[in-house]
Amino acid sequence: MLTAEEQSLIQKVWEKTASHRDEIGGESLYRLFTSYPSTKTYFPHFDLSCGSEQIRSHGKKVVAALSTAVKSLDNLSQALSELSSLHAYNLRVDPVNFKLLSQCIQVVLALHLGKEYTPEVHAAFDKFLSAVAAVLSEKYR
Numbered sequence: 001m002l003t004a005e006e007q008s009l010i011q012k013v014w015e016k017t018a019s020h021r022d023e024i025g026g027e028s029l030y031r032l033f034t035s036y037p038s039t040k041t042y043f044p045h046f047d048l049s050c051g052s053e054q055i056r057s058h059g060k061k062v063v064a065a066l067s068t069a070v071k072s073l074d075n076l077s078q079a080l081s082e083l084s085s086l087h088a089y090n091l092r093v094d095p096v097n098f099k100l101l102s103q104c105i106q107v108v109l110a111l112h113l114g115k116e117y118t119p120e121v122h123a124a125f126d127k128f129l130s131a132v133a134a135v136l137s138e139k140y141r
């Protein structure tokens, strides 16, 4: 799991995104749909044009879940348990897609943070987002 150093790095960097965090969610989703069009099939009921209200509001929800995760780095399984059930039993999102979204979130974080997105921060976020994806995938069978 994440080392104590990685945990504090993630918390510090996440704090820095506070004022533009909601946009990070929407931008990551738009990037997901553009770069990996197959992911759009999960959102047939959404207006997927750039900056649409649905992308923005869904982006806020995803980011809020990540904020919960950042606060519970020691206990991700429990913190994301409901979300994990939702994805496994109701939404049935193929877990490969979690990696694709993680990728897009990283690119958007890098765009927002510029030089502050150092290789160390990148490595820590990669581990963090993989851990979130693992929890969201753990109830599939």
Ligand code: ZNH
Residues within 6 Å of the ligand: 039, 042, 043, 058, 061, 062, 065, 066, 083, 086, 087, 091, 093, 097, 098, 099, 101, 102, 132, 133, 136
């Ligand atoms: Zn998901 C939903 C989160 C990934 C698909 N999500 C959701 C929500 C949240 C989330 C928070 C909301 C819930 C409620 O409402 O309750 N996700 C999340 C996260 C992640 C994810 C954190 C990672 C990181 N998802 C994902 C993917 C996909 C998805 C990858 C595909 C592609 N989700 C989804 C859907 C939904 C969700 C489809 C539903 C939407 C609506 O609204 O309808």
